Amino acid sequence: MEAFFKTHKYLVEHTDAPVRRTLMDEIDWSDRMIGIKGTRGIGKTTFLLQYAKENFDADNHRCLYINMNNFYFQGRGIADFAADFYNRGGRVLLIDQVFKQPDWSRELRLCYDKCPGLKIVFTGSSVMRLKEENPELCGIVKSYNLRGFSFREYLNLMTGNDIPIYTLDDIIKRHEQIAHYLAHKVDIPLHFENYLHHGFYPFFREHRNFEENLLKTMNMTTEVDILLIKQIELKYLTKIKKLFYLLALEGPKAPNISSLANEIETSRATVMNYIKYLSDARLINMIHHVGDEFPKKPSKIMMYNPNLMYAIYPIVANTQDIMETFFVNTIWKNHKVNQGNKDACYIVDENKTYRIVDSQQTTKQRYMPDSIYAEYNSTIGHDNHIPLWMFGLLY
Template sequence: MDAFYRTHRYLVENLDYHVERLLMQEIDWSQPLIGIKGSRGVGKTSFLLAHARQYLNDERSCLYINLNSFYFTQRSLINFADEFYKKGGRILLIDQVYKYPEWSHELRFINENYPELKVVFTGSSVMRLKEENPDLYGKVASYNLRGFSFREYINEKTGLGFPAFDLQTILKDHKQLAKDITSKVRPLAYFQDYLHHGYYPFYLEKSNFSENLLKTMNMMLEIDITLLKQIELKYLPKLRQLLYLISQDAPATPNVSKLSTQIKTSRATVSNYIKYLKDARMVNLLYPINEDYPKKPDKVYLHNTNLAFAIDRDYSNPQILNETFLYNMLHKDHKINSGTLKNPFIVDQKINFDVSQDAKGTGKNSDIIYAVDMIEKGNENIVPLWLFGFLY
C-alpha cells in the first residue's frame, strides 16, 4: 500500500497541468460512484490527478491507482479497497478500470459495502457503463471528458481564465463577448494551431505531437475497439483501412457497398465498424432529424480537426476543417442534424447553421446563423467561428 501512496504523491506533485477543465465544475463530487469516460489521449489520467491535488495535505484520504499494475493480477480490487478504507482512505481514484476482470461486479460490491468510500474511475469512450454493465445500473454517475476546447487551449496558452458560455448567450451577446475577449487576446492568432494540435492535451509534452497522435489513434483501434468490442485482432487492418477511406471523403455520405468491397467485408460489418469508430470518438455521424443508428448517416465527419492532420499531414481544406470544428464544439451539449446545402447543420431541431470562409454574402437570411472564419467580431446573425470554441 505504501508504494501506491509514494507513486500517488510523485504523480500529483509533478503534474504539469494547470488549466481547469470545465468538467471539473460539472461533476457532483459528492456522489459515491463516478465513472469518467473519454477517448484515449484527452487527459483522463491528468484529470484524476488534478482532482487528487486538492487532497495532498491529507495524505491518507485520497489515492490514485492504475489497474494496469501487475499487483492486481494477484490481489482483488475489493481487498485493496478494504485495506485502503481501514487505513483512513475515503476517495479512491481508479485509472484503466476495464483492464481488470470483473471490474463492474467488484465496484458494485465496494459501493454497497463501503458507503463512506467514494470511487472515481476512468474508462474508454467505447464502454457502455450502464447498458453493458448491469451491475452498475442505478449505481454509477457517468460523465464524459472531451479534448481541449478552443477556450481551454487559449487559457492554457495565455494563463487567462476565460469562462465558458452557453449557446444562447453566444448567439445573443456575441458582439460584446467578442469585444471583451479580443481586448485581452487575439483568438485568431491561436486558432490554426488549435485546429492542428490543440484538442489533445499531450501537445504539452516535449515530443512529436503528430507521432504521439498516430500512436494514440492506433491504440484506440487496437485496444479501445478490438478489445472492448471483442473483435479479433486479424480484422484490425480492415478497421484502419476503413478509417483512412472515411477520412479521405469526409464529410460525405458513406457508400457502404463500395466500402465493403474496398475492405473486403460485409455491409453489416462496415456499418458496425463505423459505429465503433464513432464510439471511440474518431468520427462523428450526421443524421437527418428523427433518424439515428442503425440507419445510414447523411455524412461522416472526423471527430476533431487534429485527426485530419494526423492522417494526412498536408491536409488543406479549410472549409471542412471549420465544419468539423463547429460540429465538435456544438456536439457536447447539443443535438446536431443535417440541414440543407445552404445550412448544413440544424442544432436542437430549430437553429440553422452555415459555416463560411468569409463574411461576404453572409447574413442575408435571418433564419440562419453564419459561423464565419477569420473575423474577430460579428454582427447580428454573423458570429465569429472561433467564439463557438468557448461553449465548454
C-alpha cells in the same frame, strides 16, 4: 499498500494542470460511484490527480490513486484491494483505466456493496457503455465525459487569461460585445489557427512531435480500446483501421456503405458496426438528419475534431471541412447537431439552422435571414453573422 501511497504522493505532487477543466465543477462529487470516460490522450489521468490535489494533501491516506496497468492487479481484484484500503481508513479510491481489470464492473459492484463509506472515481475509454453493457452498475454509477481542450481552455492556457464560459444564447445575443472585448486581449486569428492544428489534445504541451504522438494515440485507440472492450479478434484490426482511413480520405460526406464493405471485404452490417465503434472511440462523428439515429445510415461522417485531419497522411485538409468539423465538435458538448438540407448547413437542437461559411464569400451566397452564419476568416461579426471561433467558448 505503502508502495501505492508513495506512488500516489509522487504523482500528485508532480501533477501539472495549468488549466482547470470545466468538468471538475460539473460533477456531483457527493455520488459514491463516478465514471469518467474519454478518448486516449484527453487528460483523464491528470484529471484524477488534479481532483486529489485539490481535495487532499499528498500525504493524506484517505485518498489513493491506482492504475490498472500495474501488474499487481493481475493477481488481485479491485474489490479485495479496495476493502483493504477501506479498512485502513481510505475513503476515496481513484482507479485509472479500470477496463484493464477482468470483470471490472462486477468488482466495482462488490466495492459498492461491501464498503459503504468508500467513494470510487474511475476512468475508462469512451468506447465503454457503462450502463448499457454493465447491468451491475445500473442505478449506482454516474457517468461523465471528459473532452479535449475547448478553444476557450486553449486560449486561457496559452495567454494566461481567465476567459469564462459563454452559453449559446450568450453568443447569439452578445457576440459583437464579447468579440470586441476578447479581440483586444488576445490574437484570435493566430491562436485559432494553432488550436485547429494541435490544440484539442493536452499532450501538445509535451516536448514531442505532436502529429506522431497523435498517430500513436489513434492506433492505441483502435488496437486496445476498440478490440479489447468490444472483444474483437485481432485479425479484424486491419479492417477497422482501413475503414477509418477510407472515411478520413473521403472527408465529410455521406458514406457509401456498399463500397466500403467491398473495400475492406466484409458485410454492410459489419461496416455499420465498425463505424459505430469508431464513433464511440471519438475518432469520427456521425451526423444524421433530424429524427434519424443509429443504426440508420448517417447522412455525413466527419473526423471527431480538426487535429485528426492534419495527422493522416497524405490528406491535405480542406479549409471548409476543417471549419465544419470544428463547429460540430464544439457544439456537440451541450447541444444536439443534425444535418441540414444543404452542405455546410447544420440544425442545432432541432430548431435553428447554422451555416458554416467563409466571411469573404458570404456576399456571394443567397442570404437566409432565419439562419445563423458561423463565419471563419472573421474576428468580429454583426447581426446573425457570428465569427466561427466564438463557438469554441461554449465549454
